Amino acid sequence: MTDYPLLTNKEQKTYEFIEKYSKKYGKHPLLNEIAKGIGISSKGVAHRYVKALEKAGKLKRISNKHRGMTLQEEKSIFLKSLGKIAAGGPIEAITDQQRIELEYLFTNKRSYALKVTGDSMIDAGICDGDWVIVEEGTKPYKSKVHVILIDNQDVTLKFIEKINPKEIKLVPANKKFKEIIYSVERVSIQGHVVGQVRIY
Amino acid sequence: MTDYPLLTNKEQKTYEFIEKYSKKYGKHPLLNEIAKGIGISSKGVAHRYVKALEKAGKLKRISNKHRGMTLQEEKSIFLKSLGKIAAGGPIEAITDQQRIELEYLFTNKRSYALKVTGDSMIDAGICDGDWVIVEEGTKPYKSKVHVILIDNQDVTLKFIEKINPKEIKLVPANKKFKEIIYSVERVSIQGHVVGQVRIY
DNA sequence: GAATATGAGAACTTATTGAGAACTTTATGA
DNA sequence: TCATAAAGTTCTCAATAAGTTCTCATATTC
Incomplete structure (x- = not known):
C-alpha cells in the first residue's frame, strides 16, 4: 500500500499539478499548462517530467495525443482494504459479494443522490447533512x-403507511415530529432510499 | 475512477452541445446545427467530431439516419442527479465541489472501509451494519x-478523551455503554472515521 | 569532478482544427 | 411511386496548435 515513489521535487510537483488540474477540469492538462502550473516556461521540460512520471508508473501516456495521459490510481471503490469491526472481535476480510453491493449502489442508473436537511428521520439514522441514495x-x-413530493412543491423523507385508498400517512423517524395524513392527490412518491453516505 | 475521456477541446464542446440541445428540444441535433452550435461552418467537420465521440464511447450512432445519435449515460459516481432535500423546500442543484468531495471519499489512498457490528456508536448515527470509511x-x-485497537487484539469505534499522558478514555455514543479508561500502552489509534455508507 | 536535477528554447513531428467540394442515403410531399 | 430537397458521409487541402527531441547552460549534491 505504501510505495515510496522516488520522485524528484519537480516530478512530485508535476504529478500534483496534473492531479489537481484533472480534478478541477475533468481533463488532463496540456504540456504548456503543466509548465506554467509548476512555474517554468519550457514545455520541453514539462514533457521531460511527464515522461519521468510515466517511467515511475504514476501515469500512462498516449504518445503525441493532446492531453494524452491518464493518472494511475486505484479504480475500484473500496477495493483496497476492507474488514469488519466486530464488537471486540478482530478485523476480518469481506467477501467479493459485499464489494459488488457497494459498487452497485453508486453505479445503478435508476438511482440518484440527495442531500438531507433536517432531523425528521434521525431515529432511522438519517441525519442532517447526510446523502441518501434514492432509487426511482x-x-x-x-x-x-421514501422521498415524497407534496403538492408538487415540497420534498420530504418519510416512512409511508397506507390508511385507505384516499389517504396516506407519512411517518417521521423522530418523536418530536408528528405523523401527518394526506389525501393521495397531494402526495407523489418519488422513490425510496437504498443507501446513505455521510462525510465527516 | 479518474478515467477522463481524453477528448480534444472541440470534441468536448461538441458533446456538451449535443447534450444541451437534446435536453432543450427532446431530440438530437443535425450536423449543421452542431456545426453552428460549436462555432464552425462545415458539417463535414461536425461529422468528424461525432464519429470521434462514438469511438470514445460517449454516444452511439445510427448510420445515415437523420439525427441518428444517442448519448451514452455516465457511469461516474453521483454524477447523474444531485439535489438537496430542504425541510420542506425545493430540490436544489449542488456544486461541483460537493461532487468532488464525495469522489474523494472513495478514492483517497489513505483510507479504507470497515463494516460495523454493534450499537455502541448509535447516538453518533453509526449503526449496526454500516460501513465506515477510515483514514489512516x-x-x-x-x-x-476513531478506530482503536486494544491489546493488539480487539478493534472498536469510539470517541477519544485524553485524561493524562498515561491514560486514555474511550467514549461510546450510546448511553447504555460505559466509558472505559485504558493505559496508553494498551491502545493503538488506527485512524479516524471520515465517511460512512449504509445500504438498505 | 562526476552525476544529477533543473531550466530555456530551438527545431522538428504529429495532431487538431476548419473549409468546402463531391458524393450517398434518407425524408417528404405531390 | 418517385422526384427532389435535406441530411449524412467521405474526401482533400491548409493552417495552427501541441507533443517530441534535442542542445546548451546552471546549479546542487555526493
Whole structure:
C-alpha cells in the first residue's frame, strides 16, 4: 500500500499539478499548462517530467495525443482494504459479494443522490447533512424510507403507511415530529432510499 | 475512477452541445446545427467530431439516419442527479465541489472501509451494519470517531478523551455503554472515521 | 569532478482544427 | 411511386496548435 515513489521535487510537483488540474477540469492538462502550473516556461521540460512520471508508473501516456495521459490510481471503490469491526472481535476480510453491493449502489442508473436537511428521520439514522441514495419508483414499500413530493412543491423523507385508498400517512423517524395524513392527490412518491453516505 | 475521456477541446464542446440541445428540444441535433452550435461552418467537420465521440464511447450512432445519435449515460459516481432535500423546500442543484468531495471519499489512498457490528456508536448515527470509511493515522482528534485497537487484539469505534499522558478514555455514543479508561500502552489509534455508507 | 536535477528554447513531428467540394442515403410531399 | 430537397458521409487541402527531441547552460549534491 505504501510505495515510496522516488520522485524528484519537480516530478512530485508535476504529478500534483496534473492531479489537481484533472480534478478541477475533468481533463488532463496540456504540456504548456503543466509548465506554467509548476512555474517554468519550457514545455520541453514539462514533457521531460511527464515522461519521468510515466517511467515511475504514476501515469500512462498516449504518445503525441493532446492531453494524452491518464493518472494511475486505484479504480475500484473500496477495493483496497476492507474488514469488519466486530464488537471486540478482530478485523476480518469481506467477501467479493459485499464489494459488488457497494459498487452497485453508486453505479445503478435508476438511482440518484440527495442531500438531507433536517432531523425528521434521525431515529432511522438519517441525519442532517447526510446523502441518501434514492432509487426511482412510485411504488411504496413498508418500512422503507421514501422521498415524497407534496403538492408538487415540497420534498420530504418519510416512512409511508397506507390508511385507505384516499389517504396516506407519512411517518417521521423522530418523536418530536408528528405523523401527518394526506389525501393521495397531494402526495407523489418519488422513490425510496437504498443507501446513505455521510462525510465527516 | 479518474478515467477522463481524453477528448480534444472541440470534441468536448461538441458533446456538451449535443447534450444541451437534446435536453432543450427532446431530440438530437443535425450536423449543421452542431456545426453552428460549436462555432464552425462545415458539417463535414461536425461529422468528424461525432464519429470521434462514438469511438470514445460517449454516444452511439445510427448510420445515415437523420439525427441518428444517442448519448451514452455516465457511469461516474453521483454524477447523474444531485439535489438537496430542504425541510420542506425545493430540490436544489449542488456544486461541483460537493461532487468532488464525495469522489474523494472513495478514492483517497489513505483510507479504507470497515463494516460495523454493534450499537455502541448509535447516538453518533453509526449503526449496526454500516460501513465506515477510515483514514489512516495515529493522531487523535477531539469529537471525531476513531478506530482503536486494544491489546493488539480487539478493534472498536469510539470517541477519544485524553485524561493524562498515561491514560486514555474511550467514549461510546450510546448511553447504555460505559466509558472505559485504558493505559496508553494498551491502545493503538488506527485512524479516524471520515465517511460512512449504509445500504438498505 | 562526476552525476544529477533543473531550466530555456530551438527545431522538428504529429495532431487538431476548419473549409468546402463531391458524393450517398434518407425524408417528404405531390 | 418517385422526384427532389435535406441530411449524412467521405474526401482533400491548409493552417495552427501541441507533443517530441534535442542542445546548451546552471546549479546542487555526493
